[in-house]
Amino acid sequence: MSCTYQNRLDYIADYVRGALPENELETFEAHYLGCDECLANIRVMEKTVFTMRHYGATIFAPPITWSERLKIWWEELPLSQQWKSAMPAFATYLVIIGVLSTGYWWLKSSLPAGGFSHKESGEIATNAANKSLADVQHYGWTPPASNTTDPELVTRLAEIQPIYQARNYRVAADRLTAVVQKFPQSIEARLFLGISQLFLNHHHTNQAIQNLEIIIQSHSDHAAARWYLAQGYITKNRLDEARQQLTALKKQSDPSFGPQAENLLAKLSNFKK
Amino acid sequence: MLTQNFIDTAGQPRPLIMIDRDWIASRREAVKRYLWKKWNLNGDDLEDVLQETMVAALQSFSNYEGRNNAEPGTYLIGIAKNVVQSYFRRRDRHEHRRASIDSAENIGFFFPDETEAEELAGFLREKISKLPANYVQVLRLIYYLDYKERDAAAEMGIPVDKLYSLKSDALKRLRKLCKDDPRFGP
Numbered sequence: 001m002s003c004t005y006q007n008r009l010d011y012i013a014d015y016v017r018g019a020l021p022e023n024e025l026e027t028f029e030a031h032y033l034g035c036d037e038c039l040a041n042i043r044v045m046e047k048t049v050f051t052m053r054h055y056g057a058t059i060f061a062p063p064i065t066w067s068e069r070l071k072i073w074w075e076e077l078p079l080s081q082q083w084k085s086a087m088p089a090f091a092t093y094l095v096i097i098g099v100l101s102t103g104y105w106w107l108k109s110s111l112p113a114g115g116f117s118h119k120e121s122g123e124i125a126t127n128a129a130n131k132s133l134a135d136v137q138h139y140g141w142t143p144p145a146s147n148t149t150d151p152e153l154v155t156r157l158a159e160i161q162p163i164y165q166a167r168n169y170r171v172a173a174d175r176l177t178a179v180v181q182k183f184p185q186s187i188e189a190r191l192f193l194g195i196s197q198l199f200l201n202h203h204h205t206n207q208a209i210q211n212l213e214i215i216i217q218s219h220s221d222h223a224a225a226r227w228y229l230a231q232g233y234i235t236k237n238r239l240d241e242a243r244q245q246l247t248a249l250k251k252q253s254d255p256s257f258g259p260q261a262e263n264l265l266a267k268l269s270n271f272k273k
Numbered sequence: 274m275l276t277q278n279f280i281d282t283a284g285q286p287r288p289l290i291m292i293d294r295d296w297i298a299s300r301r302e303a304v305k306r307y308l309w310k311k312w313n314l315n316g317d318d319l320e321d322v323l324q325e326t327m328v329a330a331l332q333s334f335s336n337y338e339g340r341n342n343a344e345p346g347t348y349l350i351g352i353a354k355n356v357v358q359s360y361f362r363r364r365d366r367h368e369h370r371r372a373s374i375d376s377a378e379n380i381g382f383f384f385p386d387e388t389e390a391e392e393l394a395g396f397l398r399e400k401i402s403k404l405p406a407n408y409v410q411v412l413r414l415i416y417y418l419d420y421k422e423r424d425a426a427a428e429m430g431i432p433v434d435k436l437y438s439l440k441s442d443a444l445k446r447l448r449k450l451c452k453d454d455p456r457f458g459p
Binding site: 007008009010013016017018025026027029030031032033034035039042044045046047048049050051052053054055056058059060061063 | 300302303304306307310311344345346347349350371373374375379380382383384390391393394395397398401402409412413416417418419437440441444445447448451456457
């Protein structure tokens with residue numbers, strides 16, 4: 001027997017809330033006592049209508065704002081009142097710890113690995129004294145030399161050259177490091193990497209010296225590399241090595257760096273060994 | 274329950290509904306609901322009357338002949354009425370009224386405890402919030418505030434027949450949204 005009340009949820013809901021006329025009540029009751037489908041719908045409608053009737057204030061309340069939601073969440077949080085009152089202080093503590101940690105890591109990342117040793121601390125003081133002695137000047141970078149044949153190298157140097165010329169030494173050094181790793185034979189890349197590193201912090205001076213020394217080992221007549229290597233040595237308070245480089249440079253009689261080397265040697269001779 | 278044809282006095286075949294023990298036993302929950310709803314019986318009274326009704330139904334079902342598409346539930350209703358009236362006489366009760374869903378005491382009939390009802394309220398709130406505004410309003414007026422359809426239509430400024438249609442659609446939509454929840458399962 002097919003159900004005559006199929007899809008008549010409203011009718012069933014009316015029965016549940018007692019809104020059916022008396023003459024229809026018995027007919028429907030006689031039906032649902034034999035109909036599984038209607039019995040199931042009655043069960044569902046009883047729960048639904050009962051809940052709407054008794055919890056309507058909650059169900060039909062207007063949507064709450066985020067701040068109210070947050071407040072409810074906070075109130076319903078399963079914590080004792082003691083914990084809840086301590087929570088703001090704990091949150092403040094966490095924020096302070098967070099700020100301090102971030103500052104610490106930021107500082108640490110900009111210092112040499114392991115921090116400054118006592119020796120390095122002394123060097124810094126000496127470096128300050130040598131600041132007037134060292135004379136690291138920007139060295140103009142003309143477009144890449146014609147003897148560079150690798151097209152990729154040419155392209156990459158051409159990209160970095162304006163960055164270097166704009167005195168953006170940190171970015172230039174980062175990019176030149178990658179170029180030197182790929183093209184270790186490129187004197188041009190290594191030279192400007194070394195010079196850029198001289199302009200960066202104390203930690204990078206050692207790297208600058210290493211790069212410039214590599215150039216001198218293969219190109220002992222490279223006046224610019226020698227001049228900036230001497231600057232690096234002075235910065236690191238390695239004055240004897242600086243004198244050697246400047247003496248060699250003076251002997252090269254380079255028109256650009258020769259007179260400067262002579263002047264600097266004179267200054268260094270007055271400086272205690 | 275079996276359905277077969279019989280030949281009526283005019284010689285025409287007509288459906289004949291026959292009931293059996295299994296069918297009667299399967300209607301226990303429906304009879305319980307009927308006794309609660311119609312006669313407002315609760316607790317031990319309800320259990321006693323239910324038991325008596327089921328026994329009486331099982332004892333006399335062989336006399337039942339559901340001719341002319343009669344609802345087999347009429348058989349159970351007839352027996353239940355006799356049992357209830359006899360029960361009331363024994364208890365010297367003369368009046369009865371229908372159980373109302375308005376009575377919060379009836380919560381035990383639908384939910385094991387109040388927490389489950391509160392959970393369902395939260396669930397319904399979420400589902401109802403997904404319905405169009407006019408559906409929400411009709412559900413609120415009819416089922417929460419207990420408006421008569423005519424008053425709800427006036428409140429919403431729509432014709433009564435439109436309100437009936439809205440009410441039907443809102444319940445169907447709500448049922449569809451809830452159908453996967455086990456609380457609304459079979």
